[in-house]
Amino acid sequence: MTLPREALVEAAERWGTPLYVTDLDRAAANAHAWRTALPGALVAYAVKANPDQALLDRLAGEGFGFEVVGPIELALAERAGCPPERMVVNGVGQADADLRDALATGALVNAESLGALETLVSAPSRGRIGLRINPALDAATHPHLATGSAGAKFGIALDEIPAALERLGDPPASIGAHIGSAIADPGPYRMLASVLASLAERSGAERIDIGGGFGGKPEAFASAIREHLAETGRLIVEPGRSVVADAGWLVTRVVRVQARGHIVADAGMTELLRPMLYGARHPVTLLAGGAPIAERSWTLSGPVCEAGDVLARELDLGTDAGEGALLAIGEAGAYGLAMASGYNGRLRPAQAVIDGGELRLSRRRETLSDVIGRDA
Ligand SMILES: Cc1ncc(COP(=O)(O)O)c(C=O)c1O
Numbered sequence: 453m454t455l456p457r458e459a460l461v462e463a464a465e466r467w468g469t470p471l472y473v474t475d476l477d478r479a480a481a482n483a484h485a486w487r488t489a490l491p492g493a494l495v496a497y498a499v500k501a502n503p504d505q506a507l508l509d510r511l512a513g514e515g516f517g518f519e520v521v522g523p524i525e526l527a528l529a530e531r532a533g534c535p536p537e538r539m540v541v542n543g544v545g546q547a548d549a550d551l552r553d554a555l556a557t558g559a560l561v562n563a564e565s566l567g568a569l570e571t572l573v574s575a576p577s578r579g580r581i582g583l584r585i586n587p588a589l590d591a592a593t594h595p596h597l598a599t600g601s602a603g604a605k606f607g608i609a610l611d612e613i614p615a616a617l618e619r620l621g622d623p624p625a626s627i628g629a630h631i632g633s634a635i636a637d638p639g640p641y642r643m644l645a646s647v648l649a650s651l652a653e654r655s656g657a658e659r660i661d662i663g664g665g666f667g668g669k670p671e672a673f674a675s676a677i678r679e680h681l682a683e684t685g686r687l688i689v690e691p692g693r694s695v696v697a698d699a700g701w702l703v704t705r706v707v708r709v710q711a712r713g714h715i716v717a718d719a720g721m722t723e724l725l726r727p728m729l730y731g732a733r734h735p736v737t738l739l740a741g742g743a744p745i746a747e748r749s750w751t752l753s754g755p756v757c758e759a760g761d762v763l764a765r766e767l768d769l770g771t772d773a774g775e776g777a778l779l780a781i782g783e784a785g786a787y788g789l790a791m792a793s794g795y796n797g798r799l800r801p802a803q804a805v806i807d808g809g810e811l812r813l814s815r816r817r818e819t820l821s822d823v824i825g826r827d828a
Contacts, residue, residue: 455701455737455780455782456473456475456806457737457739457780459473459806459811460473460701460703460739460778460780461739461740461778462811463703463804463811464703464705464739464778466804466811466813467802467804467813467817468802468817469703469704469705469718469719469778469801470702470703470704470705470717470718470719470723470801471702471703471704471801471802471803471804472700472701472702472703472723472784472785472788472789472801472802472803472804473700473701473703473803473804473805473806473811474502474504474506474507474696474699474700474785474803474804474805474806474814475699475700475785475805475806476506476507476510476699476805476806476807477806477807477808477809478698478699478806479507479510479511479695479696479699479785480510480511480514482691482694482695482696482698482699483495483497483511483514483516483691483695484514485669485670485671486670486674486689486691486694486695487516488670489670489671489673489674490670490674490677490678490684490687490689491684491685492684492685492687493684493685493686493687493688493689494517494538494540494659494687494688494689495516495517495689495691496516496517496518496519496538496539496540496688496689496690497511497516497517497518497519497690497691497692497695498518498519498664498690498691498692498693498695499518499519499520499521499525499528499529499692500519500520500521500525500692500787500790501692501693501695501696501697501785501786501787501790502692502696502700502785502786502787502788502789502790503525503528503790504789504803504805504814504815505528505531505532505814505815506805506807506812506814507696507805507814508528508529508531508532508534509532509533510807511532511695512529512532512533512534512538513532513533515538516534516538517534517538517539517540517688518532518534518538518539518540519540519541519542519664519690519692520539520540520541520542520559521541521542521543521546522543522546522550523550523553523554526539526541526554526557526559530557536557536558536559537558539557539558539559539560540559540560540562540582540626540661540688540690541554541559541560541561541562542562542564542584542630542690543564544564544565544605544606544607546568548571551568551571551572551575552571552572552575552576552577555572555575555577555579555580555581556575556576556577556579557579558579558580559579559580560580560581560582560625560626560659560688561579561580561581561582562581562582562583562584562626562628562661563581563582563583563584563608563616564584564606564607564608565608566608566612566615566616566619569581569583569608569616569619569620570619573619573620573621580625580626581620581624581625582624582625582626582627582628582657582659582661583608583613583616583617583620583624583626583627583628583655583657584606584607584608584628584629584630584661585607585608585609585610585613585627585628585629585651586600586602586604586606586607586608586609586610586629587600587607587610587629587631587643587644587647587648588600588601588602588609588610589601589629589631589640589643589644589647590640591631591632591635591637591640591665592635592636592637592640593632593633593634593635593636593665593667594634594730594731596729596730597632597633597634597635597665597730598631598632599630599631599632599633599665600629600630600631600632600640600644606630607629607630613651613655617654617655623655623656623657623658624655624657624658625657625658625659626657626658626659626660626661626688627648627651627652627655627657627659627660627661628648628659628660628661628662628663628688629644629647629648629661629662629663630663630664630665630690631644631663631665632665633664633665633667633692633693634665634667634693634730634732635665635666635667636667636668638672638673638675638676639676641662641666641673641676641677642676642677642679642680644662644663644677645662645676645677645678645679645680645681646679646680648660648661648662648680648681649680649681652686658686659686659687659688660681660686660687660688661687661688661689661690662677662681662687662688662689662690663689663690664689664690664691664692664693664694665693666691666693666694667693667694668694669694670691670694692786692787693786693787695786696785696786697783697784697785697786698782698783698785699785700783700784700785700786700788700789701780701781701782701784701785702719702723702724702780702781702784702788702801703739703778703779703780703781704717704718704719704723704778704779704781705717705718705742705776705777705778705779706718706742706773706774706775706776706777706778706779707755707775708775709743709745709774709775710753713748713749713750713751714750714751714752714753715745715750715751715752715753715767715769715773715774716753716754716755717752717753717754717755717763717779718755719754719763719781719801720753720754720755720756720761720763721754721756721758721760721761721763721795722754722756722792722793722794722795722796722798723754723788723789723792723798723800723801724763724781724784724788724791724792725787725791725792725793726787726788726791727762727763727764728758728760728761728762729791733764734763734764734781734782734783734784735781735782735783736752736763736764736767736769736779736780736781736782737779737780737782738769738770738772738773738777738778738779739778739779739780740777740778741770741772741773741777742772742773742774742775742776742777742778743772743774743775743776743777744771744772744774745771745772745773745774746771747768747770747771748768749766749767749768750766750767750768750769750773751764751765751766751767752764752765752767752779755796756795756796756798757796763781764781789801789803789815794818794823799817799818799819799820799822799823800817800818801817801818802815802816802817803815
């Protein structure tokens with residue numbers, strides 16, 4: 453994927469750093485690739501990956517649906533104009549009131565436990581209730597990203613499914629699972645499709661929800677899924693990362709160079725937690741040179757008071773990556789800004805978007821008045 457170098461430099465000049473830039477044209481193209489790979493399926497973008505309103509507006513406008521967790525994401529998706537028939541609500545620890553409210557909107561609401569199912573079935577409005585199951589499937593990914601294994605907290609266990617179907621009475625509006633994130637191998641999806649196909653047949657479920665987690669382009673995953681689920685018009689997919697990861701960059705400026713091999717930037721774990729949380733690797737590119745530095749292998753560190761606040765290791769960015777240099781951290785469109793925190797008194801960064809080739813600010817930087825004076 454090519455780097456929109458000029459747009460990133462211009463965005464940093466206009467709105468300062470650290471700054472997220474998301475290319476909406478690329479994200480929309482990635483979402484369309486899912487639609488092409490699984491004709492007729494509901495492509496419900498996982499809002500948690502990047503809840504930028506401009507991104508949601510664009511995807512809703514192009515007919516995509518949304519996978520949401522909790523009332524805030526639901527509100528963002530509604531604000532983008534997504535109709536309830538394209539909305540899928542998940543979440544393992546949802547409050548009863550939130551589950552009932554979500555059901556009343558007309559969205560598909562997945563029960564992840566027998567307790568949540570009880571709340572949904574006894575709600576005053578009989579809406580579209582689906583079952584998210586735990587398929588007891590191990591996908592090769594970081595342990596924090598594996599959500600479909602037998603010991604994970606997510607989903608209704610296989611041996612609880614008969615009781616769930618009995619309590620539901622009618623066939624579920626959907627039966628599905630989400631087995632994890634950043635899964636590079638399509639193999640687990642072949643197995644998941646086989647499990648869901650037989651459960652759908654047994655239960656008469658209207659739709660089959662294969663979840664998200666795809667660590668690559670759609671084609672290979674889609675063909676693994678189609679081996680057991682050829683009728684793609686019944687499917688729901690919930691891609692997050694594969695829609696936005698390569699469409700986003702974190703632009704950061706070098707603030708200081710420490711003698712012990714650290715380039716210290718104005719972005720760190722508070723802006724991009726993935727390297728610290730999952731050992732994720734993100735490509736780093738020098739956008740504009742700064743002061744001269746020695747030729748050696750550098751660690752790109754953030755400004756936070758944590759020794760683990762490292763964005764990348766063993767970097768060779770050339771000899772002008774010193775103070776003032778501008779860097780782009782790639783593959784940062786998913787779970788970047790979405791996981792940003794205010795730890796160490798950091799203000800959450802701004803986000804710009806490239807929309808129809810044009811740059812604009814979609815979310816302003818947090819200010820001191822946003823975070824101060826909230827004492828009760
Ligand atoms: C239920 C559900 N669906 C979809 C996704 C999206 O996953 P990914 O961004 O890896 O595609 C997630 C992510 O955690 C999820 O929990």
